[in-house]
């Protein structure tokens with residue numbers, strides 16, 4: 177039994193199909209990132225997992241409990257921590273009073289160590305709290321009853337870099353002790369540092385679920401070529417060339433620079449380029465942003481063939497926007 181099990185989850189708002197047949201599992205003891213552009217359907221899934229929305233079709237189980245069954249949902253929530261995107265605490269209460277209320281509902285096994293770590297100003301009223309302080313208090317409230325699973329919506333927004341790092345270290349250590357973490361994020365460096373696997377959702381549909389490492393492998397390499405002469409377009413008509421940009425860097429002696437993402441066999445590329453005089457050639461790991469943008473734009477999901485664009489750009493129509 178996985179910690180979270182979604183099967184055919186569908187939420188139809190009438191005009192918008194916010195979740196369409198979403199199926200995936202989050203395993204015990206993993207950190208799972210749920211990513212997608214604005215309006216993709218992330219919050220809809222999260223609110224369904226918390227029993228705040230009823231699915232139109234499909235099922236959602238949290239820690240083995242059906243979220244549409246009230247008794248089972250209560251059972252699941254005892255072992256669950258949830259940090260919403262903007263925690264809504266009573267504005268007139270102090271931080272200490274907020275935590276006392278949470279303790280009376282869920283229990284308190286860990287607030288002391290969490291307060292040492294995140295240190296929100298407990299004696300101030302929430303209305304005086306900054307965004308970052310609300311987030312710090314929210315983290316203490318989320319973890320204080322020592323949950324088995326946490327669902328976090330943009331957990332580090334508002335935290336300064338030091339606290340973000342402290343949060344990352346804390347979450348990784350908890351994962352190593354068996355905690356399951358499901359979080360949504362737009363911060364790709366955080367996703368890269370923290371997640372074991374990611375699920376990417378677009379227009380309500382899940383487009384991939386896979387380990388971060390395999391996403392990075394597929395993201396290919398960024399190739400920069402600097403040639404003394406223009407390279408004919410046929411030479412760069414190779415499987416795996418994406419988003420080719422050319423830049424004539426000045427007079428004839430300055431040559432032309434070519435930049436593209438390459439997901440093919442580097443040996444094939446080098447073979448093609450053997451007959452051209454290159455001033456410079458560099459091959460670097462592609463930034464994670466690039467592969468996410470391909471999913472967000474639908475290229476990966478639709479299996480778009482980029483060779484048309486390679487033709488167009490290599491023919492001299494650089495257009496300015498590579499769309500990748």
Ligand SMILES: Nc1ncnc2c1ncn2[C@@H]1O[C@H](COP(=O)(O)OP(=O)(O)OP(=O)(O)O)[C@@H](O)[C@H]1O
Nearest residue numbers: 189192193194212213214215216217218219220221
């Ligand atoms: N109560 C509602 N009634 C109608 N449409 C809704 C409702 N709630 C959400 N939607 C629509 O469902 C889609 C998915 O919204 P959702 O909030 O789940 O996306 P999201 O991925 O969390 O976005 P963001 O990153 O911007 O928070 C959007 O098109 C949104 O406008």
